[in-house]
Amino acid sequence: MPGNAFSLGVMRAVVHGIFLLSVLWTSFSALGALPATILRPTGVMKLLPWSCYVKLLTPGGMSILKWTMVLVLTLGALGILTSVSTKLSFLLVLFYQGLLRSFGHFNHDEMLAVYYLAILAFSPCGDAFTIRKSKAKVTRAGFVYSYPILLMWLLMSWAYFSSALIKLRVGGLKYLSPDNLPSLAIYHSLDNLHDTSFRLAFWLPEIRNYLPVAVGLVLCWELLFPIAIFVRRLRWWFLLFGIVFHVSTLFLMNIFFPYQLAMYLVFVDWESVRRYCQKRMDALAKSPNPQA
């Protein structure tokens, strides 16, 4: 089983920290300036009454949401009051991400990170890697820390594996047609409403005969992701392929999945990283001072 208390604590800091940085960087008041009449509540967001959205979707209302999120995510990232702060973080991020999807579409980038917040909210992720000093050392069985990490691995694997299966179910072998990638990539490069305006897509028709191989490779990578991820030797090759894949979709399609990429950090053996750093620091402390 992967992970221990320290690894789980690091993942708590990483997931909360990424959402925290994103919230700090985002203009919530600009979002509040959009007309509520274009909102289309999605999924569980339909359970909230319109009066709630009307009150919230003002620059002031959104600023209150922002600073509440900043406070709660900071506590979660630092490991303070984690039994409460991680649950509040999960609920606030869940609501905020639902709100964004009610304006636009159900994009998948942040969804893994949202599920990771749910897992962290119901695990003892505040037992290590926190800034507070614990009053008494808690002793728990190893699986209590490693199972949440395993769940995160399974979720990542499911995301890629099910994505490949859906493509094959819907598109069938047509998905490997030479025109698939160029036409999708060009479509996403024509407007100025995407976040970036890379124009590499317009070069793809020139190499269209080679593209079925590239698309097939990506499908194989997605299908084999679950197996490879549990084989330590193959894991890093698969993650490297993932980085290349997600970066290439940015330049070819103006579509990027930064949250999903950041979640690759769950595969790092943080305990080994800690031991390595500790060893280096000990060696530095023991080495004779050349000025003495």
Next chain:
Amino acid sequence: MNLQSERRWITQYAILTLVIFLPLFWSFRYIRNLYPFTAWNVMMESGDPARGRSYYVLRGETVSGEIIDLRAAKLTNALYARNWTMVNATVDNQAFKLTSLHPDNLALLNQVGGLQNLPPAARIPDLLEAWGKLYNDKQSTTSPQRLKAVRLDMYRWESGRYSDYDKLQESWRKEL
């Protein structure tokens, strides 16, 4: 850790696993996204240049008479990666096709006599006005770059070839 505590964690994790994965399997089975449950159906339909696709370009007319491209991602950065679908949905009047409507949308529908009489892109002027104000808020009051109007141009790529991408279809303009 005592046995009781260990059992409590096993039960908690079993419930957590089921609560996360059962709806995910349902979403996968029916290829349906029901927030927060996700079917990873990104790019599931294969692209075909013969199909024809519409797309939008957001522009502004400055007080000095210049036409400039506006980047929605800079105006409403919270919607990163979603501005383009927000425009698609607003042009398609999707906010008027919900089971529970915003009170103002319900009033507008009653006023015009139903969805069939609603003009296309009924809320696009409100969206353009919001974006225009957000842009102007970042300019000084005397800047020649301030906008006097915001425009959304709809183009269609329908040539079926990898050329002739920009056939102008329609334009919406909002004076600020």
